[in-house]
Amino acid sequence: MSTTTPIPRKGIRLFAKKPAKPGDVFGSPGHGGSSVISVTTVAVLFLMWLAATNLGWIKPLFLPSPQAVFEKFISVATQGFANSTLLEHTMISLARVFGAFLIACATAIPIGVLMGVSRFARGIFDPPIEFYRPLPPLAYLPLIIIWFGIGEFSKVFLIYLAIFAPLAIAARSGVRSVSMEQIHAAYSMGASRKQIVFYVILKSALPEIFTGMRIGIGVGWTTLVAAEMVAATRGLGFMVLNAAEFLASDVVIMGIIVIGFFAFCFDLLMRYAERLMVPWKGKV
Amino acid sequence: MENMYVKDVSVIFPGRHKGEEVHALDSINLTINSGDLVVALGASGCGKTTLLSLMAGFISPSKGELLLGDHRIAGPGSDRGVVFQKHALLPWLNVIDNAEFGLKLQGVPGPKRTEIAKRNLELVGLQDFHKHMIYQLSGGMQQRVGIARALTCDPAMLLMDEPMAALDALTRETIQELLLDVWKKTNKMIFFITHSVEEALFLATRLIVMSPRPGRITHSYELDFSRRFLETRNAREVKSSPDFIEMREHILNIIYGDEKALETAPEVVHA
Numbered sequence: 001m002s003t004t005t006p007i008p009r010k011g012i013r014l015f016a017k018k019p020a021k022p023g024d025v026f027g028s029p030g031h032g033g034s035s036v037i038s039v040t041t042v043a044v045l046f047l048m049w050l051a052a053t054n055l056g057w058i059k060p061l062f063l064p065s066p067q068a069v070f071e072k073f074i075s076v077a078t079q080g081f082a083n084s085t086l087l088e089h090t091m092i093s094l095a096r097v098f099g100a101f102l103i104a105c106a107t108a109i110p111i112g113v114l115m116g117v118s119r120f121a122r123g124i125f126d127p128p129i130e131f132y133r134p135l136p137p138l139a140y141l142p143l144i145i146i147w148f149g150i151g152e153f154s155k156v157f158l159i160y161l162a163i164f165a166p167l168a169i170a171a172r173s174g175v176r177s178v179s180m181e182q183i184h185a186a187y188s189m190g191a192s193r194k195q196i197v198f199y200v201i202l203k204s205a206l207p208e209i210f211t212g213m214r215i216g217i218g219v220g221w222t223t224l225v226a227a228e229m230v231a232a233t234r235g236l237g238f239m240v241l242n243a244a245e246f247l248a249s250d251v252v253i254m255g256i257i258v259i260g261f262f263a264f265c266f267d268l269l270m271r272y273a274e275r276l277m278v279p280w281k282g283k284v
Numbered sequence: 285m286e287n288m289y290v291k292d293v294s295v296i297f298p299g300r301h302k303g304e305e306v307h308a309l310d311s312i313n314l315t316i317n318s319g320d321l322v323v324a325l326g327a328s329g330c331g332k333t334t335l336l337s338l339m340a341g342f343i344s345p346s347k348g349e350l351l352l353g354d355h356r357i358a359g360p361g362s363d364r365g366v367v368f369q370k371h372a373l374l375p376w377l378n379v380i381d382n383a384e385f386g387l388k389l390q391g392v393p394g395p396k397r398t399e400i401a402k403r404n405l406e407l408v409g410l411q412d413f414h415k416h417m418i419y420q421l422s423g424g425m426q427q428r429v430g431i432a433r434a435l436t437c438d439p440a441m442l443l444m445d446e447p448m449a450a451l452d453a454l455t456r457e458t459i460q461e462l463l464l465d466v467w468k469k470t471n472k473m474i475f476f477i478t479h480s481v482e483e484a485l486f487l488a489t490r491l492i493v494m495s496p497r498p499g500r501i502t503h504s505y506e507l508d509f510s511r512r513f514l515e516t517r518n519a520r521e522v523k524s525s526p527d528f529i530e531m532r533e534h535i536l537n538i539i540y541g542d543e544k545a546l547e548t549a550p551e552v553v554h555a
Contacts, residue, residue, distance in 0.1 A: 179372065181370060181372035182372050182373075184340075184360070184366065184372065185366065185368060185372040185373075185433075186385070186389070187360040188340055188341075188360040188362070188364060188366040188434075188443075189362050189365070189385060189386030189389055189433075189437050190361055190362030190389055190437065191389045192389075195389050199385075199388075199389070203374070203376050204374075206376075278376075279417075280375035280376050280417070280418075280419060
């Protein structure tokens with residue numbers, strides 16, 4: 001009574017397990033490429049946006065049409081918004097984030113490494129870092145204003161603090177994850193403690209430090225808008241906030257897209273830098 | 285030429301979870317002379333890795349002392365090179381940079397240390413792989429870099445902690461023969477740990493069998509199978525000769541005897 005080929009019911013054919021083609025792994029979850037699907041999704045969402053606004057389904061105040069956003073992009077780029085062109089807004093925002101990021105790298109990475117190699121450093125820096133790390137920057141922003149005023153320093157300082165904690169923790173974690181055998185090997189070749197730190201530990205911790213840098217620049221960029229609430233007159237975050245006060249949602253959306261674009265570029269940049277500087281990641 | 289002296293050494297680990305103390309090593313006395321290839325063999329927990337760690341300087345004894353020549357061993361140093369089970373090479377450096385790393389630590393100038401490293405890489409057969417990255421090499425080749433690296437510091441003694449354990453059987457045989465060639469050419473003292481009786485018999489000029497709880501050296505044999513291989517260059521013939529097989533059975537009986545004793549013991553000891 002047995003059949004040689006079972007007849008699959010239509011309903012379950014979608015999930016039937018077929019044997020893998022040569023070169024593929026049987027049963028691997030989520031197998032296959034998804035980039036075509038993603039591109040299609042983006043195109044569909046864009047078309048929905050186009051349709052919803054142009055066919056009048058949503059009021060322009062709530063969601064401006066793509067054309068309106070693009071027109072605003074051109075107009076702000078040429079004539080400016082609130083006395084600055086788009087380029088000027090962008091440049092000052094980039095300067096704030098990158099300035100804070102570079103200072104954070106110069107301080108958080110050494111401190112994080114120090115925390116990893118020295119229990120004294122750990123005992124000293126752990127409490128303040130772990131205390132302020134979970135706080136949202138907006139919560140301690142007023143304190144910074146009281147202490148340091150409403151100048152450029154406060155804005156950069158806020159972004160700096162937001163980047164410092166995750167970066168220091170990543171550096172420390174990188175140090176702790178160093179392979180003990182590599183350290184033993186270096187000692188058995190006559191290394192001093194200082195040489196172990198510079199020649200083995202720092203290099204070994206680089207992958208995690210890079211991960212920390214990627215997170216850091218992302219967090220820094222996110223904190224930008226909060227930082228530019230501190231009585232700014234220029235900047236992408238300021239532009240978005242200011243436009244929101246006037247209910248100019250086309251400027252708001254345009255600003256958000258520009259902010260998102262740069263965040264994406266930073267991440268790509270960090271990933272490229274990582275592949276360049278840490279080519280052994282994941283291979284050994 | 286310095287010798288390694290292990291004088292009445294004991295290592296006692298404090299008990300875990302309010303358990304009894306663990307006597308990893310108990311009153312070990314051992315002398316390794318220059319030119320010796322000493323292999324330590326024994327059931328799990330017999331203390332052979334502890335003994336190697338003592339000689340390398342990673343741990344200090346609870347009692348007794350270790351001397352290299354006439355100075356006490358107080359920590360790791362370039363006079364005792366270590367080869368690890370999992371190569372422990374630095375993945376951000378290529379083969380030649382890994383091999384010369386020890387000399388770089390000592391401040392030897394670039395061209396000189398590269399020259400020495402090149403010689404050692406040639407000794408292990410890797411002269412065509414200088415610029416390769418570590419992760420591009422097979423396990424056997426990585427282990428050969430590990431050996432070349434240890435040799436480049438010109439240590440008085442090589443300590444090898446189951447260096448073939450992570451290799452497949454065929455590569456293992458190749459590296460065993462390579463090791464004997466290197467040993468013959470450099471005449472270094474070698475202390476070698478293994479779980480493989482065949483490997484131990486093949487390599488050792490002196491084989492020490494250890495037993496656990498407490499860790500002690502129970503048997504010591506002077507062997508010449510390694511010299512026989514170096515003369516005949518025929519490993520298969522040496523390994524299948526009657527006296528080799530007889531010796532192997534004899535040693536296995538000793539070790540199986542120990543393992544049976546372990547099974548009936550109330551507490552498991554980790555080496």
